[in-house]
Amino acid sequence: MTTYKSDFLRVLDERGLIHQVSDAEGLDALCRQGTQTAYVGYDATATSIHIGNLISLTMLYWFQETGHRPITLMGGGTSMVGDPSFRDDQRKLLTVEEIATNIESIKRVFGRILRYGDGPTDAMMANNADWLLKLNYVEFLRDVGRHFSVNRMLSFDSVKLRLDREQSLSFLEFNYMIMQGYDFVELNRRYGCRLQMGGSDQWGNIINGVDLSHRMGGPQLYCLTTPLLTTASGAKMGKTANGAVWLNADVFSPYDFWQYFRNTEDADVGRFLKVFTRLPLDEIARLAALGGAELNEAKKILATEITAIVHGREAAEAAAETARKTFEEGGLAADLPSVAIARAEIEPGIGVLTAFVKAGLVPSTGEARRQVKAGGLRVNDAAVTDERATLGLADLTSEGVIKLSFGKKKHILLRAE
Incomplete structure (x- = not known):
């Protein structure tokens, strides 16, 4: 078991945030030599990042708290290609406008976790579109692409998974690995960045940057990955019946x-x-x-x-x-999630099964019917016993809502508008 001397690695180790380090002894020594710079990359393929990304943001938080400078790198360039890692299919290509919108939305989360500014340990935001979109393709292939072994890239688990399933892996996606490796070299050149961090599923992509720097005559770079969290029952962390646990309030x-x-x-x-x-x-x-x-x-x-x-x-x-x-208290709280329904729709009466489907508490009227028989549905805290019942204006509370409950933990306010 490694005993770390630097504050940063010691904190991460104590909190179970270290999965793999490219050179633990070397990185530990580097982190004791004054303020260092590290980054985590985030692709802008959605309007929000998810709970899995919170782990890497937590690593950047502790990096800053122990006297270093974190960089959040937005993938304005790489998002135009898409990371093929462990995907079953090819990503939908996004427009420049969609990527820009996503970046602006994601930025809001970063500002609540990291301290941005111009000081020596203040976080900074970078965007790889600033250099990737300006590259000369032929020069890039000659100066950077020649350092990548196709044989080695084919050995990465993320690629082998697609090939073993006989699923298409486009040349566009294959270039993602080269672009991400180049990001590390470019961030080192611009900002003296020596460390890249990410989830354990990104190890292959991250180590590419370390190797590329060495082959191009650059300084020793380091990579550190955090475990991919699963629950005690073995389920993947961050998934619900309705999808991912997003970090933006307007999504989750x-x-x-x-x-x-x-x-x-x-x-x-x-x-x-x-x-x-x-x-x-x-x-x-x-x-x-x-x-x-x-x-x-x-x-x-x-x-x-x-x-x-x-x-x-x-x-x-x-x-x-x-x-x-x-x-x-069994009361009605204003901050419960709500779903709007037209008053004209509820005035003549809406079937109770349909109401639960509209609220998103059950996927179908068939499932709603089964839950009624099992005693799992309630309206305004009263059990639903008749699947043919309807909800009307008389069921609205003084706040103008109807509280729908599925089990003990799922509640939605049906709000008449």
Whole structure:
């Protein structure tokens, strides 16, 4: 077991954030030689990044907190190609305008986690479109492409998976690996960046940059990856029945985000507190040791702390209060997720099964019917017993909503407009 001397690697090791390091001893020594620069790359293929990206952002946070300068690199150039890693199909190509919109949306999350500015340890934002879109293709192939072995690239697990399934891997996607490797070299040239970090599934792409710098006569670069988190039951972290757990509030509400972590499995509480929160390790150990009903309080702390990091303390406390009113008091909280429905549609009466489908609580009327028989659906906290029942204006509360519940943890407000 490696014993780290630098504050940065020691903190990451204590919190279970290290999976693999290209040269642990060398990086540890580098981090003790004054302020260093590291980056994580983020492709702008959606309007938000997800909970998996929060782990790499957490690594950048601790990098900054231990006296170093983090770079968040936006893939304005690479997003036009798309990362083929572990995908079953080819990514949809985005327009320049779509990528620019996505970048502006994603930036909002970075600013809540990292401190940006002009100081020696202030974070900075970069965009690889600034250099990739200006490259001369023939010169790039001659000066950079010649250092990449196709045989080695074919050996990467992310590529082998596609080939083993006899799925198409376009030349466009193949170039992604070269472009990402070049990003590292360019960031070192511009900003003295010596470290790239990312998830363990990115190891092949990251190590390419380390090798490229060596082959081009550059300085020693380093790479560090974090584990891909799974739950204690083996499920992939960050997935719900409705899709990914996004970090932007307009895609995944702070309340839903809070609820996701409130529902953490018992065995994961201590680990998630270490990985995602900034609580002291002795406090985390105390919370992880709780059992029974007390462990539920630890889960609430976990949910509130992570939500505060991503959405701000005010939003986190509002989400916690909404949950308290909903679950402990059986009341109606204004911050519950809501779905709008035209008053003209509800006035003549809407079938209760249809209402639950419109609210997104169940995928079909057939499933809604099964849940009625199982006693799993409630309207305004009253169990639905008649699948032929209709909801009308009389069911609206004084706030002009109808509270729909599926089980104990899923609630939606049907809001008449």
